[in-house]
Amino acid sequence: MTKGKNHKRAEGKVLNFDHLVFWVANAKTITIIFESPTSSGTEISNDITAHGDFVKDVAFEVQDLDELVRRAKEAGAEIVKGVTEEKDKHGAVRYAVLKTYGDNTHTLIDRSKYKGTLLPGYEPVADDVLNKSL
Helix, strand or coil: CCCCCCCCCCCCCCCCCCCCCCCCCHHHHCCCCCCCCCCCCCCHHHHHHHHCCCCCCEEEECCCCHHHHHHHHCCCEEEEEEEEEEECCCEEEEEEEEEEECEEHHHHHEEEEEEECCCCCCCCCCCCCHHHHH
């Protein structure tokens, strides 16, 4: 929608991020990651400047990652990051990132050879001082 030069803003404005509501079949399988920029000029700071708070990526655990990426390319999908493998002491995770709408992406993840909690490089925190405040 376009606005004329004399268009006045409606009263009221968004003050802050308030909350998220998720409807999921099994909440034990969901991981929520919050990221915030630490400096200007980065992808995350530029995207937040353009969009405000928003969902950047929705990740899906998949089987046969290579075939899904091949089919996505064949259908004309833009591959932001091709099939990549990351490892740690818990095993290996393979993933690819596809562009969806605007600046949003979908990450396709194959965890079949990984036994860790989240992704390589992440470790669970048993006793976090912030837990007392939650």
